[in-house]
Amino acid sequence: MSKHKLRIGVLFGGKSSEHDVSLVSARSVMAAIDQSRFDVVPIGIDRDGHWLLGGDPMLQLTAGEYASPLSPEQLTLSDAAQRVDFAFLAGETALELAAGAPSPIAPQVDIIFPVLHGPMGEDGTVQGLLDLVNIPYVGCGVLASAVGMDKLMCKAVLAAHNLPQAPYVGLLRQRWEREPEAVLAWLEAQLPYPMFVKPANMGSSVGISKVHDRAGLAEGLTIAARYDRKLVVEQGLDAREIELSVLGNDDPVVSMPGEVVPGNEFYDYAAKYLLDNSQLLIPAPMPPALQQEAQDLARAAYLALDGAGLARVDLLLERGTNRLFINELNTMPGFTSISMYPKLWEASGLTYRELIERLLELALARHADRQRNVTTR
Structure with a gap:
């Protein structure tokens, strides 16, 4: 990690129907970042795709219900965030698409943590934008993000690697x-x-x-x-829902498996976010050999997509046969302190704050590796 105090742009909200989930994850991330080591710059995206810079974007996106967990002096401005089409700076790199003159509040950032879930954020769109302006960012690149979001394309890639899936x-x-x-x-x-x-x-x-x-x-x-x-x-299989957290770039590590016991017929949106009737079992009650098989399968799926930084791999464990099937990969899973991804790492010995710092390190390493590519013949 760099010796100077990095400015981390935490990006949240977005045009996706998972907008609200993103806000919850981002609040948790910003609250956990070590403010003695890092400066945090909150950057919001509203449901129409406009960027909110300066002030308190979290307060605006929640209609005044939730303020940013950051102290007032950490916010770029004390008043309301400015709504622009897009504007921010990283070092000497700048991209300014706001109407009129360049925004006076375009924040200087060293790295972006895109805490965005769903389309127009987790699907490679924002990742491609950040690649264009050469800004390091946490998580998978364009390819893995796009493939991970598109379930049909992801299934095709996994099938090409002979990884098991339900029909x-x-x-x-x-x-x-x-x-x-x-x-x-x-x-x-x-x-x-x-x-x-x-x-x-x-x-x-x-x-x-x-x-x-x-x-x-x-x-x-x-x-x-x-x-x-x-x-x-x-x-539909008669199966248990097993989840594993993957962390790393070219040589990823995999957490112990956890199990979701849904309160509803399956782990739907209500069971995940609205009702308190589901259980998370960590570790999942599985024999050691089956746990290892699940970890190997999660790692293989992550590498098949050329994952970077993080992903949660969801498996199905068929009752009766104990056969494992890959259900899907989430390249920016829910990231509150009680979400399955960080909880699995906490149980594996990595605290929430340490996990965030490790993700920042991986992002900078991935970016540095990309800078080795020549751009001239």
Whole structure:
């Protein structure tokens, strides 16, 4: 880590339906950063995609309900954050897309921690922007972020690496809307009930339905089609939900596995964020050999996507057979102090604050490695 006091831009909010989850994660991250070692610059993105710079973006994005956990002197300005199309600086690199003259409050930052969940933040879009202006950032790069967000593309990559997955099919929203009866008959011929219906590009279980008959399947497809043009339908397995945290760049390490025991029929949005009826078991009650198999599978999936920094890998452990299947990878998982990703590392011996500092170190190392690439012939 650099000897000078780094300025960390914590980026949160965004246009995704996971906007609110991002705010909760970001508040937790900002509160945990060691302020004796780092300066924190909060940067908000509202639901329309405008950037909020200076002042207290958290206060604005929560309509005054929650203030930033930072002290007033740490905020760029004491008044309301300025709403711009986009503007910030890193060292001598600048990108200014705000209307009119350059913003006087464009914050100087050394590194960005993009605590963004879902599309337009976790999907490679923001990562590509940061690459363009040569700013180090925490987490996966453009490729891994984009593939991890798109469930169909991720499944194709995992299949190419011969990694186990539950049977699935994909289809376009346009096809469902054009020929619904034919689609229902086709899906029933491909997969048995129950099925899970999902938008391909979404997280936090938004838009996901577990369906048991044709009427439920039709409703599930209609719900998923509200969120994305690509839809995924998976065979529902009688399985336990196992999660593992991966940390690192080219030589990642994997935490002990944890288990989610959902309070609802499955671990949907309400069970994750609205109800207090689910359990997190750490470590997951599994024999040592099966734990090692889960860790090996999570590491293989992470490397298949060329992950960097962090990801949470979600597995399904089929009851009766004890077969493991990869469900999905989350390249910027929920990051509150009680979220599964940091809790698994805490149980593995790494505190929440230490985890954040390790992620910053990994981001700077990844960026330094990229700077070795020549750009001329």
